[in-house]
Amino acid sequence: MSSYASNTRTSRTSSGGSDLARLSTVSICFAACIAGSMVGVGVFGGTPIAEAAGGALSADATYLAPAGSAFSIWSVVYTGLGLYTVYQWFPSQRRSDRQRSLGWLVAASLVLNAAWILTVQAGAVILSVVVIVLLLAVLALCFRRYATTRASGWLEAIAVDGVLGLYLGWVCVATAANTASALTAEGFRGFGIAPEAWACVVLAVVAGVGAGLAAAGRGRLAPAASLVWGLAWIAVSRLNGGLESVPTAVAAVAAAVVVAAVTVAFRVRAVRTAASVKEAR
Template sequence: MRRYLPLIATLLVIAVNAAANIVPINGFNTGELSALNPTGFTPAGWVFGIWSLIYLGLIVFGVASIVGSERIRARADGLVNVYLLNALANAAWIFAWHYRQVELSFALMLVILATLSIIFVKLRRQPAPTAREFLAIDGPFSLYFGWITTATLANLGAVFFVRQYYPFSLSMDQWALITVCAATAIYVWMGAVTRDIVYCAVFVWAAFGIAYRPTGITEPVKLAAWAGIAALALCIVWAAFSARRDPRRFSSEPL
């Protein structure tokens, strides 16, 4: 039964997210609530389409946990407990966000981020993945972790907006500029330490959405987003070339 739990949890989270926009929960869809809680760096709406790719990856993870090879199932088994907590926090976040409990939603977002951090570390401590293991497990979680890193910063910005308080008496736009610069530093550092191209690519995607959003974002923030794109592009190129010399990047064992 245990190996079925990741797929069940993923499908339940997808159902809650779908209900949030179809019903919708508390009369708002998720995008409308983002508009009600501006951050000064929330990317264009099309950027959030990344959730479709994240959920597809998590479905693959869930299916692989059931029917994957013995090695894939063993790799997934060590993640089950943490992933179930992650899925619970993800579903709870939807309700907190839709009922406009922004501070609670941020606390839940921290749980999501923490569980993904644990999963990321657990995977790094395991033997190097084969290509199939990367596609079924490591890749989807790198994508998910990369996006939640950005989402956590956005959620924090929403908390400050709701409370009408920003550190050091900064304005929303000043805080947005600092956040984009800090996010760039976080992703570059992660790229330098882990050489995780998927994780870094998520910020490039989000930063494009910031740079191309027609309204609600100042020119300095857009310029910071472009600078972040350039920095992460260089980091990704470096990671791609250095990964060739990294014996841990992919296992040489057969697929």
């Protein structure tokens, strides 16, 4: 009995130490990410992202670049990540299996976020694509993990599911825009295919990704909200910016409508299924 009790205490101590390391790492990475974002907007003397790398990521650089106002969503995402960072320290969450499955991934996403800003500041646009693809992969894995379980309440639904969903949806749009910018900067000419045609194809792929997230997440609203936001601002940029393209704008609006419609459909289905199960009980 004494040996069993000793092993149990050791296990708890080890688990507690691991939890503390995870919580602390997320907090440190969040601080680093915020510092990186300040560099990205020029607060600490860095060149704003839209002007870095010779303007490769400006609103008029490619047909897939959103208007500048679209990037205000980062304020919401960063505020949400701050909420997540605080929330994970709640006594009820420190040893939560859900937090344990997500914490290290969230920390990795924060590091990659800051790394992306630094690579763009350094003018390494191709490398920035590698970084943002890794970021997208990490957030997709987060989505896969939290989408299979339910939040314990409304606060967790916002601080975890909502925040990470917005983050993922926006990075989907940002990855498409970043890739287009890098290819354009490197002189890619689309194998003779018109840039507008490529833009429409990519927007169709983004719509497919949004529909896939809606299906996998049973109509989760947050990823769809930021996806629709990004797509809408691509349309605005193509109608009012320096690189006008009505076909691309129409394709962006169509993609946004598809993502919204499919998400609502799966959401309604999920609500009806939950209501049927409740009635059956």
